[in-house]
Amino acid sequence: MPPKNTQPKYRQIADYLRDGILDGTFPAGQPLPSEEALAKQFGVTRPTVRQGLSELRASGLVEAIMGRGTFARSPHSRPSHTRPRGVRRAPDGRYIEADGIRWTDTEPPVATRTDAPLALADLLRIPPGEPMFTYDALQTADHGRLRQLHRTYVPFSILADTKYEEEAPPSAPELYSALSDLGHELHFTEYVRTRMPLPDQAQALRLADGVPLLHVIRMTLAEADKPLALEEFHLPGDELELSFRL
Template structure:
């Protein structure tokens, strides 16, 4: 039917035509696209060409394909969960992590011993192969069903100096903050945000659809003298959740966190 000519490969022309139809609203969100056979007839191309075009649209995250049913326009719905990254002190001096208490633990935390990598070593200002306590949690938000992977990494040498950490290194972070604060430490945090495609085990654990990146937040808790105490990592699918920060103007210029 609708003949197409211009840009590059056939399957790209087909993909561009479908993409345009989706973005222009011709195909509404959650609606069923024509089947492969119908697209073959519509554009006069073979099935591999149609499938190639569909694969391109899947990689862009524009459509979802369900075996035996068909291709559906992905509802470009914004994230339903906003994760606020702010630490507040209540009037009684207790620490609260906003959205830190919305999470429920989906499984029992698993603890282990590991060591720094090049990446975690840099964040903790340690060398490589330094011994660490590790604690992994699988979290869920019961309201939205969003899942997240949480990891706490505490250097041995830090835990050795702080009794509670040596005894119970796998407490929930909010409890650790409270401990340390009541012990006189004045804490600050530095967060690094990255995005990347999930590894297969992350895809499975977080139950992610196609072409869904994960957001990876690394939070380093610093002691009074800016010495890094420990590291938390939070990973979740960027389709369901977003991060929110509140920034206020400081009195003094920022130190550079990195060269």
């Protein structure tokens, strides 16, 4: 006689669906059994089914689409978009993104003053609390289907004794040309990690429950790896992979 499953019913439902998604019983992109069918199969109420589904949403294995149902998401499937990372210089001297995507700011970026927190000050090699020009932008492409949050930081000390002591510099990528015009030979380094989004980030990027962020930090560097500026990109982490040419 097989041992009795003593796990809570919602956990049994989550395990059943998880195993089915991972072994292909429920293919990625296909609807899962309805709440009503699962409730009948496991002899539970629909709130118990929803509790099991919420576990899978938190791990990114299912996606709920309003008015259509709940769909499987395989961790093994290829993402919909591959984004080459990096910056290159066009023949006309402009700096452009390696992915070639033409991003549009939903609103014109406005420079604000912020004081460098400890983590950013360490990366920029400036004292904590040093003032910085900061730009925030929600950017879209492909008729709004692609979205990213982009933040640019430029320490005041980098702009000392330049025309930008009296006026704010442009935001990136125009910032690169402005720094180059000041006599800097630029190169770039990026750091990539994942984390779960804050509520306002999830809303701006239209992320489903359980979808992480790709958090990219780009350092703009001059000679001897001197940091000039720092950018943060927050990208949806579900249907996107990043590629780097080595």
